[in-house]
Amino acid sequence: MNSIVTPFHIAIPVYNLAECRTFYREVLGCEEGRSSNHWVDFNLFGHQVVIHYKPKSGEQLHANAVDGKNVPVPHYGVVLPWETFESFSKDLQAKGVEFIIEPYVRFKGEVGEQATMFFLDPAGNALEFKAFKDMGQLFAK
Secondary structure, eight states, rough: OOOOOOEEEEEEEEHHHHHHHIIIIIIIEEEEEOOOOOEEEEEEEEEEEEEEEEEOOOOOOEEEEETEEEEEEEEEEEOHHHHHHHHHHHHHHHHTOEEEEEEEEEEETTTOOOOEEEEEOTTEEEEEEEEESSSTTTTTO
């Protein structure tokens, strides 16, 4: 696989377009791009995230145990530089974001040691942001 990092694109369903539009812009600090009555593009740390309107369904969030925590599945997010993670997590805490998993360091002293946090957007989509002290550990076994 090519090792050059390029922006990813992900489109996620939201049943409350206006509320999610405000969340991604105001809480996460994403720059808004193109939009229509049914979708909005955002720049999430250089990646293209698109929220698309989809009527609300009764689907329940699933979780798997990781490091003694219930990690929501599915989820998406960005691997950030350590300092960016620290400042971003403090900003989210100051804005009153309710975390599923509060920012903490998991796998301390092990291969893959990382800072991580999980929270939901207003449509119930789970987001994870993480950082590695050693980015070389990102794909370590």
